[in-house]
Amino acid sequence: MNVRLYVWQRATAALMVPLVAVHLAVIFYATRQGFSAAEILSRTRGSIAWGTYYALFVAAVSIHAAIGVRNVLAEWLPLSERHAGRLAVAFGLLLAALGFRAVAAVVL
């Protein structure tokens, strides 16, 4: 890992600290209130705030996890840095696609 990847990984980790905290708080709140799926969707559909919040979350997770997976691949498998990087980019894009799809499903 070079300094650029290090900064990106630490920056996305720092960004995720409040995002995870709010995400957990929302989960507790929704379950304690006994909201149904329809009631939750009624709050998230068309919400620019929730859409932005979770889109940011997905972007941070995709970058952070991909950098971590790149390190694991480079250290534990007989792969060059370049090949590990390509696999990690593919993994990050997969996470982003799945995440943004989920965000779109509850916001749009």
Added chain:
Amino acid sequence: MPALPAELSVSLWRGGAQGRYETYRVPRRDSQTVLDVVTYVQRHIDPTLSYRFACRVGMCGSCAMTVNGRPRWTCRTHVAKVAGGGTLEIGPLENLPVIKDLATDMAPFFEKWRGAKGAFAPSRTRTDPMPCIRPDSPARIAADAAIECINCGVCYAACDTVRWNADYLGPAALNRTWTLVNDERDAGNAARLQAVAAAGGCHACHSHQSCQEHCPLALNPTASIAGLKRRTALAYLKGELKP
């Protein structure tokens, strides 16, 4: 501490990378060090045994070996401390090529010093006045904490990241870099930070802290590497580094 038997059972690595352990019987003595044991085998049992030592007092850093699974400086390691049940297994340091028996090739270790720009780069000539550096300045305190390294290679042999990543510069070289980064007389920090910010540099460290755990001088290379991570990240954000 339980009394040790009159004789030690000592397994020593013999041969190169594809060698094997051979067992010897060595008399137990008071205040005996692991280096004393190895020396006894060479002087009294098998003169072809190869190993490396020089000062015998913990200053030169040349006698490090793997003792009962842990890298240690053998001249300052007492048998009473490590030979539970009177048994010793002594091998060459891990993560370095074995030349023969207990002697490893330290060339990769010192090449990484070069890779980490571990040589002092003077900013003045001999005709300039000596710089005045306050002992209580933050930079001097940071350098002091890391500067007593004797290059024994124990931290390098104990490091998991060195084992996994052949390009990783390792804790000793990066610890040295940290002392120079904090040396106000040095003029080579631009190239030095660039070198340790690249792949295989300080950011490859996982902070397992094996280096700190095993360092015979109780230095903390992990803290030095953390300092380099902060310093290089800051330089990168200021646009001073091009990874």
